[in-house]
Amino acid sequence: MITPYWDPVPTARRLLSLEGSPYATFGTPVFQGEWANRNWRNVPGPFYGADTDCMQFGRDHARDHVAFDDFHEFVFRQPVNERETEALVTAAGWELYNNYAWDGDDHWTPEGVRAWWRERGRVREWAVAAAAAWSSYAENPVYVPHYHDAADGHRDFVAYIDDGLEAYLRGYLFWLDLRREPAPGEALPRL
Known part of the structure; x- marks a missing residue:
């Protein structure tokens, strides 16, 4: 069964505007990335990682949504409910x-989607190779769990x-076409 699209942006805006919320304590606007700097691995959707750092905290907060290459974090799965949106907002706040x-x-x-x-085969091929590489890192045993977690993200x-x-x-x-969520049973476009 195809799950209709759910727009996560209103939830993210609400979370960031709540007075006294932990999201207000991030101090500076959370979402300042620029489209021109987005990571090519980001899946299409409202959220993306641009020229992010790679301290790799994103997976700590949004493991079902964030992965990273050697230098930058990116969004590999867009949130589809409030809980997932909250996790992604938290990950973005720690960047x-x-x-x-x-x-x-x-x-x-x-057309862009x-x-x-x-071109998903290119992204998939990269993720398979990245998972293998992260799985093989063992120079410092202290970091092996982290490396394996990174590999799990790519898998x-x-x-x-x-x-x-x-x-x-x-x-x-x-x-994108109608700027509304599809109703249950409504026909969806083909890729």
Whole structure:
């Protein structure tokens, strides 16, 4: 069954505007990343990592959504409910340079999403190789659990590309075209 698209941005805005919330204590605006600097591995959607640091805290807070290359964090799965959105906002808040962004809806087009999907093999191939590389790091045994967690993130990304991402992207195409969430049973566009 295809899950209709759910817009996470209103929830993120609410979380960041709550007086006294832990999100207000981040001190500076959380989502300052720029589209031109986005990581090519980000899946299409409203959230993306741009020129982020790679202190690799993102997986600590949003392990089902954030992975990293050697230098930057990126969003490999967009949130589909309030809990997941809260996790991603928290991960973005811990990013040193505030270079996550939430304006992907202003930049993605149906053609752009379809082009990303056609090139998913490149992303998948990278994630498979990255998982193998992180799994093999063992120079310092203290860090082996961290390396294995990084590898797990890349394997999760591969699994999502293989099963789940297509359904999400079809719902996202609907959103981009009509700027509303699809009703249950409503036909979704093809990739």
